[in-house]
Amino acid sequence: MKREQLLEAVRGQMTKHRYEHTLGVMETAVRLAEKYGADKTKAETAAILHDYCKFWSEENMRKIIETTPHIPKDLLEHDKELWHAHVGAEAVRRDLGIEDEEILNAIRYHTSGRENMTLLEKVVCLADYIEPGRQFPGVEELRQVAEEDLDRALAKALGGTIAFLVNREKRIYPLTVLARNSLIKSKK
Numbered sequence: 001m002k003r004e005q006l007l008e009a010v011r012g013q014m015t016k017h018r019y020e021h022t023l024g025v026m027e028t029a030v031r032l033a034e035k036y037g038a039d040k041t042k043a044e045t046a047a048i049l050h051d052y053c054k055f056w057s058e059e060n061m062r063k064i065i066e067t068t069p070h071i072p073k074d075l076l077e078h079d080k081e082l083w084h085a086h087v088g089a090e091a092v093r094r095d096l097g098i099e100d101e102e103i104l105n106a107i108r109y110h111t112s113g114r115e116n117m118t119l120l121e122k123v124v125c126l127a128d129y130i131e132p133g134r135q136f137p138g139v140e141e142l143r144q145v146a147e148e149d150l151d152r153a154l155a156k157a158l159g160g161t162i163a164f165l166v167n168r169e170k171r172i173y174p175l176t177v178l179a180r181n182s183l184i185k186s187k188k
């Protein structure tokens with residue numbers, strides 16, 4: 001599918017604000033892919049589709065998680081904010097015929113991260129944090145680090161999410177901890 005068709009397909013699924021976020025992630029992911037040597041076309045496709053399911057109902061996503069054999073069931077015991085990533089990967093395969101596993105994994109792990117992420121997965125996950133529309137304390141520093149060190153920037157971003165969850169007394173999905181550890185370990 002061409003870029004315009006993909007954009008059209010996601011636009012109908014989301015609010016204007018979320019669509020603008022999607023465009024920001026697309027732009028940022030392509031730029032990071034270029035900088036760090038990931039596949040730019042795959043980064044663009046994954047970025048456009050990464051929040052495809054963001055506004056699907058909780059019941060619908062729960063049903064898809066329960067009935068799709070390879071979606072981890074432990075997602076159901078963690079924050080539902082995590083669900084749209086795994087459900088999204090299945091949905092774009094089913095609805096849009098996306099079969100490329102690297103693209104699907106970049107969508108699947110864009111929220112939680114995972115241990116030993118691929119370059120493409122890192123690029124999409126980090127772009128989601130630092131796209132121009134994002135505003136949260138520390139985002140400017142994150143944008144600066146992203147220009148120098150992809151792993152360090154992503155470890156920082158995931159660390160920020162972990163701290164946010166701890167502050168709110170929420171559970172942390174284990175893949176997020178594994179992702180952060182492996183990003184730090186891989187540099188030592």
Ligand code: DGI
Pocket residue numbers: 051054078079081082085110111112113128161165171172173174176
């Ligand atoms: O979909 P977006 O808002 O663009 O961003 P996202 O897919 O990265 O979702 C992030 C949200 O998920 C954020 O509000 C924190 C929440 N969340 C809940 N539990 C976890 C989690 N994020 C991570 N990485 N790990 C968790 O365990």
Ligand code: FE
Pocket residue numbers: 050051054084085110111
């Ligand atoms: Fe998301």
Ligand code: FE
Pocket residue numbers: 110111125128129
């Ligand atoms: Fe994210």
Ligand code: FE
Pocket residue numbers: 021025050051128
């Ligand atoms: Fe997003």
